[in-house]
Amino acid sequence: MSTVLEQIELQIAKLSNKGVKKNTGNIRTIADGVAKIDGLSDVMYNEMVQFPGGAIGIALNLEEDEVGCVILGDIANLKEGDEVTTTGRLLSVPVGKGLLGRTVDALGNPVDGKGPVEAKEFYPVERIAPGVVVRKSVSQALFTGIMAIDSMIPIGRGQRELIIGDRGTGKTTITIDTIINQARINKVGLASGDPKFRPVYSIYVAVGQKNSNIARTVSALEAAGALEFTTIVAAPAADNPANLYIAPYSGAAMGEWYMENDMDALIVYDDLSKHAVAYRQISLILKRPSGREAYPGDVFYLHSRLLERAARLEGKGSLTALPIIETLAGDVSAYISTNVISITDGQIFLETDLFNQGIRPAISVGLSVSRVGSAAQIKATKQVGGKLKGELAQFRELAAFAQFGSDLDAKTKAQLDRGNRIVELFKQPAFSPLPIELQVAVLFAMQKGFFEAVDIKKVVDASVSLKSFFTTRKDPLLAEIRTKAALDKDLEAKLQAACEEWKSSYSA
Amino acid sequence: MATHAKIAEQLARQLFKLSVVDGSVSAAQVAGVLEYVDKHRPANPVMVLRAYHRLVSAEVARGEAVVEHAGAVSDAMLSAIAATMTRQYGRRVVATARPSAALLAGLRVRVGDDVYESSIAGQLAALAAAV
Numbered sequence: 125m126s127t128v129l130e131q132i133e134l135q136i137a138k139l140s141n142k143g144v145k146k147n148t149g150n151i152r153t154i155a156d157g158v159a160k161i162d163g164l165s166d167v168m169y170n171e172m173v174q175f176p177g178g179a180i181g182i183a184l185n186l187e188e189d190e191v192g193c194v195i196l197g198d199i200a201n202l203k204e205g206d207e208v209t210t211t212g213r214l215l216s217v218p219v220g221k222g223l224l225g226r227t228v229d230a231l232g233n234p235v236d237g238k239g240p241v242e243a244k245e246f247y248p249v250e251r252i253a254p255g256v257v258v259r260k261s262v263s264q265a266l267f268t269g270i271m272a273i274d275s276m277i278p279i280g281r282g283q284r285e286l287i288i289g290d291r292g293t294g295k296t297t298i299t300i301d302t303i304i305n306q307a308r309i310n311k312v313g314l315a316s317g318d319p320k321f322r323p324v325y326s327i328y329v330a331v332g333q334k335n336s337n338i339a340r341t342v343s344a345l346e347a348a349g350a351l352e353f354t355t356i357v358a359a360p361a362a363d364n365p366a367n368l369y370i371a372p373y374s375g376a377a378m379g380e381w382y383m384e385n386d387m388d389a390l391i392v393y394d395d396l397s398k399h400a401v402a403y404r405q406i407s408l409i410l411k412r413p414s415g416r417e418a419y420p421g422d423v424f425y426l427h428s429r430l431l432e433r434a435a436r437l438e439g440k441g442s443l444t445a446l447p448i449i450e451t452l453a454g455d456v457s458a459y460i461s462t463n464v465i466s467i468t469d470g471q472i473f474l475e476t477d478l479f480n481q482g483i484r485p486a487i488s489v490g491l492s493v494s495r496v497g498s499a500a501q502i503k504a505t506k507q508v509g510g511k512l513k514g515e516l517a518q519f520r521e522l523a524a525f526a527q528f529g530s531d532l533d534a535k536t537k538a539q540l541d542r543g544n545r546i547v548e549l550f551k552q553p554a555f556s557p558l559p560i561e562l563q564v565a566v567l568f569a570m571q572k573g574f575f576e577a578v579d580i581k582k583v584v585d586a587s588v589s590l591k592s593f594f595t596t597r598k599d600p601l602l603a604e605i606r607t608k609a610a611l612d613k614d615l616e617a618k619l620q621a622a623c624e625e626w627k628s629s630y631s632a
Numbered sequence: 633m634a635t636h637a638k639i640a641e642q643l644a645r646q647l648f649k650l651s652v653v654d655g656s657v658s659a660a661q662v663a664g665v666l667e668y669v670d671k672h673r674p675a676n677p678v679m680v681l682r683a684y685h686r687l688v689s690a691e692v693a694r695g696e697a698v699v700e701h702a703g704a705v706s707d708a709m710l711s712a713i714a715a716t717m718t719r720q721y722g723r724r725v726v727a728t729a730r731p732s733a734a735l736l737a738g739l740r741v742r743v744g745d746d747v748y749e750s751s752i753a754g755q756l757a758a759l760a761a762a763v
Contacts, residue, residue, distance in 0.1 A: 143739075143750035144758070162686065163745040178761075188645075189687065209747075 147210040149191060151175075154202055157195050157364040158409040164191045167210050170250055174209045177201045180231075181208070182215055182366070185410050192410045194366035196231060214250060217374045218243030219381035224325065227342060227356040230371040232378075235358060236342075247377040249370060253432035260438045262469070262496045266324065266390065269305030269557020270298060272487050272550040275509035275567060276516070277472055280500025281324070281388050282436025284445040286464055288456060289474030293486050295448045296337075297554045298472065299392040300344055302446065303328060305557035306390055307350030324444075325382050326354040327391040329375035332368050332398030335360045344555055361398075368402035376433045376443075383435070383443040391434065395448035396427060400460045417459050424463050431467045456491065470494040483547060484554075489516045502560065503610035508567035512546065519543025545575050548583035558591070561605040565594050568611070569623045577627075586630060593626040640676050644683030648691070655723055657691050694744035697727040702735040702751065717743055 149163025159181060167173065173181045173193055179202065185192030195202070196215075217232035222242035229235050232243070262280035279285045287295045306324040313321035328345075330338045338358050345351045355378055359371035372393050382389035393399070400423055407420035415421050427447075434445035447468065449461050454476060456465070465471055472492045479486035498506050522539055526532060532540070549570055552558070558566075566587055569575060578586045594602055601618055608615060647669070651661045665684070674680050697717045699705060714727035725743060732740070738751035749755075 143748050144754065146747045146749060147745050148747050149745060162690070165745045174761075189690070 149173075149208045151202065151204050151206045151208060152190060154195075154199065154204065156405070156409050157199055157366050158406060159193045159195055159202070159208070161191045161193055161208050162189070164208065164210060167191055170214055172211045172213050172215050174211055175202055176206050176208075180211075180215075182370070184406070185412070194369065194406055196364065196366050196370060199364065214248045215370070216246040216248050217377050219245050219247045219378050221325075223355040223378060225352045225354070227338075227358055230357065230359045230363070230367040230374050232374060245381065247381055249373045249377050250429075251377065251380065251433065253429065254435045254437055258435075258437050258440075260436045261499070262436055263499050264436075264442075265500050265502055265560075266302075266388075266444050267305055267309065267557075267560045268298065268302040269308070269559070270301055270485055270552060271558055271563045271566065272485060272489075272552070273298070273472060274501075274560060274563055275505055276489060276513040277470065277487070277492050277494040278496070278498065278501040278505070279444065279446075279494060280436075280496045281444050282434065282442035283470070283494070283496050283500065284431045284434045284447065284468040285494060286447050286449060286468040286471040287474070288449045288451060288461060288465070288471050289486070290451050290454055290476045293474035293476055293479045294484060294554070295450070295474055296341070296394055298474075298485055299328070299394060299446050299448065300341060301555060301557045302326075302390065303345060303354055303392070304348040304350045304555060307345075307348065307353045308557065308559070310353050311349070322388050322441075323353070324388045324390050326350070327357065327375045327379050327389060328354060329357040329359070329372050329391065329393050331359050331371050331393065331395060332361045332402060333394065335362070348555060365402040365405045368399060369406055372396070372399055372430050376430060379443045380433060383437060383441040385441065386439075387441045388444070389441070390444045390446065393430070393445065393447040395450050396464055397448075397450045397460055400426065419459060423460070424467075427460075427464055428467050431464070469496055482551075484551060487550075489513060490520060504564045504605060504608070505560065505567070507611045508564055508571050512567070515539075516543060516546055519546070541580070542576075544580050545578075545583050546570065548580060549575065549587050551584055559602070559606070561602040562591055562594060564605050564611070565598075565602065565619060565622075566590060568616075568619050569626075572620065572623060574623050574627055589630050590623075590626055593629070594622065598622050636676055637679065640674070640679035641683050643674055643680050644687060647680070647684050648687040651688060652691065656695050657688055662688065690744070693742075694721070695723060695725055696743070697725050698730055698742045699727055700730050700732040700735060700740040700742070700751075702731075702733060702737050702753075705729050705739070713741060717741070 147164060147166040149161040151159050152162050153160045167183045169183060169186055171183050173183055175181055175195060179195055179197035179199060181193035181195045183191050183193050218241050220243045226234055226238060226241055227236040228241065232241065234241050262282045264281045266279045266281045267274055268279060287298055289295050303326040306326055310323040313323060338360060342356060345354055357371050357375040359367045375391055379389040379391040400419060403423065403426050404419050408414060412420045431445055431447060434443045436442035447464060449464050451458065451461055470493045473488040474486045475488045519539060522536060526540060569590055575583055575586060601622055604615060647665045651657055651665055653661055669677060697713055699710060699713055710727040710729055714725055717725035734753055736752040740751050740754065741748040
């Protein structure tokens with residue numbers, strides 16, 4: 125027995141005599157969440173450093189005799205001369221399904237008062253994006269539930285689609301609708317027991333937003349039953365700029381976990397304009413040379429390395445990114461806007477004028493595009509809405525010309541009339557995404573001219589009536605469209621009959 | 633202001649290079665540098681001398697192993713530490729003892745930026761950080 129005890133004592137003695145090597149430095153200056161540190165001669169680029177009081181920092185500037193660090197966390201108790209230690213680790217955040225339904229900060233710490241996050245794995249915040257070989261082309265649809273987008277600017281799993289527009293034009297609403305729609309599809313798919321069904325998990329990264337807005341988003345997702353499939357990464361406006369800078373990368377790490385583990389995820393960066401501003405602030409305090417609009421030279425790399433992490437991987441899952449950019453007075457040619465436009469696979473442009481005219485979502489068809497195109501659409505949508513984008517773009521041009529004169533030929537009048545009806549049909553209230561099968565039914569009715577007899581002002585009412593007719597009385601038909609995902613002759617005949625039945629009841 | 637600081641930093645770095653002989657700071661060279669600065673005052677002498685002081689003190693710290701200890705430390709142990717550090721860093725390192733009751737027990741050796749922690753206080757701090 126005594127031998128056993130001796131062994132344990134020897135082990136304890138070994139442990140307690142073990143020396144630990146640390147590399148240290150001292151704070152020389154500290155301002156606005158950025159510290160200049162003397163020493164830290166062994167520190168690596170992007171390495172986590174430990175400040176007194178539990179705050180951590182990231183080494184961003186490695187200079188000849190000083191290190192520039194951004195500090196994440198509370199800086200109130202830090203002062204000149206405090207000792208800083210290297211950790212030998214890169215910044216990592218918790219990942220996994222334990223984060224679903226939770227609101228966390230940029231470091232993955234819970235901020236929703238629901239207790240600690242259950243996460244067994246950690247992923248580094250900064251990671252090299254997947255290379256060319258492991259990528260697969262985007263060919264699987266990700267339905268937003270917004271008819272104008274799903275039919276004209278389709279988004280696929282693994283795509284990066286920018287949402288751009290002035291303030292108050294409904295950018296965030298589109299992304300929330302998309303998250304709600306994923307949750308709705310997940311519930312239907314998981315309930316069906318289909319082994320091939322792949323749910324989409326969502327991550328919403330709020331950068332530089334008001335806390336009240338983040339709370340509103342959380343409650344909207346909760347009310348729609350979408351929070352259980354969503355993680356919210358909150359870096360509000362009052363946070364340290366370093367937290368705002370790191371939050372999108374933390375969210376991307378959380379999304380990558382799904383992608384690496386053969387699952388699909390959607391990530392929303394709301395918004396990257398504020399992210400660029402936070403990075404500019406950090407860079408200027410670090411005394412990095414400034415360029416256009418005082419942004420540092422690597423502001424393109426800031427966003428390209430983030431958005432390149434969204435991909436569809438061969439034999440694995442996908443990460444779809446919806447970055448948001450806020451424009452000023454509709455100027456899409458500003459510095460950050462053009463950068464992100466060139467990185468992404470398309471953009472959805474929202475116009476203030478359309479929004480004020482009551483056309484919501486206020487999507488500008490002419491300026492919006494999805495570079496993945498119809499590859500990310502199901503056949504049924506292509507069959508009923510293939511030519512809609514062109515028709516609507518033509519209508520906008522014609523409508524602009526029609527303002528100058530009243531003498532229009534019959535063909536032009538018909539085109540304008542049809543355009544007006546399509547515009548009315550695409551109006552959709554916030555937080556009410558439409559299932560794709562219902563979209564197909566409505567677009568089929570439009571294509572077959574069932575709305576032509578309806579007064580333009582009543583098209584919205586008529587479409588509401590049609591949707592209600594299909595959901596309450598033609599559920600098996602909707603289920604058939606959903607499972608077949610294409611319109612064959614039999615299905616077309618059934619849809620035709622259903623629309624005629626609705627028309628007779630609606631007219632009556 | 634930023635430009636002044638940069639110029640002062642550059643000058644301090646040049647003066648520092650003059651102060652190092654055979655990989656270590658030479659007292660005679662430092663005295664010469666100080667005399668030169670006194671005679672030919674640069675634009676911001678305080679700024680230059682502060683930067684110079686920082687560079688010299690960092691270099692001096694790299695050649696000195698400060699051994700903080702809570703218990704007794706023999707001369708033989710100090711010599712052994714100095715020899716180990718000289719081998720480790722490939723330059724002459726001198727060990728100096730500094731008693732520190734705050735360590736509770738054990739040693740802490742500091743050479744430049746590197747700290748070798750083998751004290752009870754260090755282990756308690758690590759434990760507190762891990763909890």
